[in-house]
Amino acid sequence: MLDALSPTITLNDGHTMPQLGLGVYKTTDAEATHAVSFALQHGYRLVDTAAMYLNERGVGDGVRASGLARDEVFVTTKVWFTDNGYESTLRSFDESLDRLGFDYVDLYMIHWPAPRNDKYVDTWRALERLRDEGRARSIGVANFHAKHLERLLGETDVLPAVNQVELHPWLPQTELTVFDRSHGILTQDWSPLARGHVLDSGPLAALAAKHGTSPAQVVLRWHVQRGNAVIPKSVTPERIEQNIDVFDFELDADDLAVIASLESGERTGVDPDDRN
Structure with missing residues (x-):
């Protein structure tokens, strides 16, 4: 059993969260159990799942199979946008907790704002209640634009600890990251490798050769150096080990300029305004 390999970041509510963790999107229960x-x-201490992933049971089994105590592992799950709303969110949370087999989660998130349905403020109020009850240690949001966050800031009492968004060299989300940081919200990056597509870039291959790493490690190091949290997904043991091995080298200013040149605005997922 390896000690934790990722540094931690202190959230605005005082809790700490590993900077780099394991994503399990599009992973079956059985795959999730093994990967987790x-x-x-092998040194991870954060696992990110969601009700929509249909693998919370496998994640919980993986945590128990790891041999680590529950309080050594930071577990995130999320309410799917079709369950947005106060009572439906509380019900969805109970169902997630039951599938995980836990008494609490470390971070509970609104998965999508689904703004045209206009339920994310009531959903957030349900998350505030769960935090007050101690069943969700921290609460956050995913896929929120600044305008969605501004509404929460104006109409509710608790600041999100985390905003988890699609972010990679094609879509660096610089303005949103600055907005999050200015309000004490940690940006956490999903699809950090653009589902692997960004790795075909010749410039990234050159940077990998320069540092004696893989292109994926270069990109994950870029996320880390920006001060964001990041959740690469893999079920392959070799890649799981490789993805967290990014804390012993540093990208210089020239490297960062090369990666900045890859920005295209291209998404691999849905724009939050279109998810309803």
């Missing part, structure tokens, strides 16, 4: 257990035994 392996990752936790």
